[in-house]
Amino acid sequence: MQARATHHRLTRAALAAGLALSALAVSQLALAAPATAVSGLTRQTATGPSDTVPKTQNKTCPAGTVALGGGGAVSGATGHIGMDFMLPVSENTTWSVTGREDESGTGLRWSLTTTVLCAPAPAGYQVVAGSSAWSSPSDKSHLVSCPLGKVALGVGGAVSGASVSELILEDLRIDTSSVTVTGAEDGTGFAGDWQVQARAICADQPAGYERLLDDSAYSSSSTQSVTVTCSAGRKVHGVGAEILGGEGQVRLTAMHAVSSTSVTASATEDDNGFSGNWKVRAFAVCAS
Template sequence: MQARANHHRLSRAALATGLALSSLAVSQLALAGPAAAVPGLTRQSSTGPSDSVAKTQNRACPAGTVALGGGGAVTGATGNIGLDFMLPVSGDTTWSVTGREDENGTASNWSLSATVLCAPAPSGYQVVSGSSAWSSPSTKSHLVSCPIGKVALGVGGAVSGASTSELILEDLRIDTSSVTVTGAEDGTGFAADWQVQARAICANQPAGYERLLDDSVLSSTSVKSVTVTCSAGRRVHGVGAEILGGEGQVRLTAVHAVSTTAVTATATEDDNGFSGNWKVRAFAVCAN
């Protein structure tokens, strides 16, 4: 177990170093041909019951529209709850979020929200899916690229293989033309094989496309949150987040568009706490 923990720390340290960026970055991609705005963009959200059982919350897009991006949030008992699945489903017209308690469980009630950004399918709309191999390392990532000439608007991801939240969905990273989903075993490890699923929501570059990110402070505070806001005149199309430095002991508890122009990511140390420094990063893909 110690060897696995050491390997996990080294892997996360290398990832954090490799991803080190300024606290606010903008990435833009110039593609051939004119860019058009995405019309009819709406934000849809719903919240399920408050109780102490595993649950899935689905939010459908209005008829004639598809999911461009989405996320979820846990309210209550956040140190024990993992957001294991955040994916477009049902022909990419619904956003699905699953939350489960870890192996310690909790007697407290908690609720789950799902938020999806919907619009009529933009030019070049395509959802590309991929999965890692089934294996049992302490952490693993899977990258999915958009077809050449398209940009990533949103990201979906999941960790599969555990009956409780012993696997943590750590990263839902959006790059200009790809997405990366990273999962990790929790602080007590996980003996069986498991898998990471990744989905890139792609389209031709819309007018005003920008990829923004911002980081929370790097510290050992037990709960951190960061919000990134679109530039003037742009609205959120896609949502992402990642944890840097948590070593399997920090969980994403909110990754969602809190408005049509802003994305918030929140993360919480597990119920055993974590003595190291870590931070959470929020991604927003915005366009006209």
């Protein structure tokens, strides 16, 4: 009888071990499922009026699609205009860019262009939002991470608290599974409390995923620009940009997909100029 009982215990143990191994194998197969391409990807743009008033330019994705990434560009009034709001809105179906003049103002005309990359929501699509505390340091950053197992396709950000462009949206950085948005007070400072908002546009890793970046020269040129291009066979899914060394005296003038395969980031010193060296960095998230 004891031998039979021992045999039954061993059989149950072997069965349990087999079931555990089977579950592990299924889990590993799920994790190893092949990545799929994002279908139906399109690039949409809209340009607003050229005048001298603060403005917001929106571009809505086609019906049935959502924003994977986006950005904006300002034309005219060099050094006076800050794009302080570049975010997905309306349940992530629209990209919104707001531009405002600095505290000294300008009589020059200027306009905004908004660019958004749209597609039917890919597997695992999720937009994660976060905000910094309201406070008054000279600069601050806020990081938002994607859920475990997902990658960052795009980034949105904003600086809030000033009635004119005294706060500069300096960095919209994309890392593999997170984004970081940095704001800074401009060269004259800002006395009030202010906040940084960040959005990480996340999804399961698509086929052919790559995160690319490139820098302009590190110099004291008043205006700098850099373009980064996807590898062959891949398209831009998300964009980002950073100003490095600007100390609140350099403003982004462009962060957008200039084609289906390239991203350009441009920046310029404010209207008072800046004596130090600085550079601008462009990020492109590409996939098949």
